[in-house]
Amino acid sequence: MIAIRTAALALLCQFTTPAYAQSAPECPPSPSDALWPQGAPRAADGTLTLGTPAQIGLTPDGKGKHKGGGSITVTAPGTYEFALGSAAWIDVAKDGVVLTSTSHGHGPACAGIRKIVGFALQPGTYDVRLSRSDSDTVQVMASLSR
DSSP states (O other), rough: OOHHHHHHHHHTTTOOOOOOOOOOOOOOOOOTTTOOOTOOOBBBGGGEEETEEEEEEEOSSSSEEEEEEEEESSSSSSEEEEEESOOEEEEETTTTEEOOOSSSEEOTTSOOEEEEEEEOOEEEEEEEEEEESSSSSEEEEEOOOO
């Protein structure tokens, strides 16, 4: 009986086909004056401005990664999305309390946006905390979600 099952399984395996990974899209080169994915200036003292990409400098975290952050001030309530140009963890905090994110996603193909994380914010100033980055800088842009 075992020999019949083994033979049947071997026969079925002859008709399987491998699943191939999807090819990455062919992306045109970015214009030399593009601010995204990596052309934005460094944020002065880590202060982010809505709708403007900026590089945030990070420091070693002692665990082989980098951490750091900055701040952002919003004047209207709403969901704000933070786009990151490379792999990193992002938290947004108010008065030392880390907020729960409302959404997670990826940027459009060929945009150079690694991830987009949304947070529901009220008017005020917030800490933007970046961690677990392989790089000593992360490009960030915050915008009000539509």
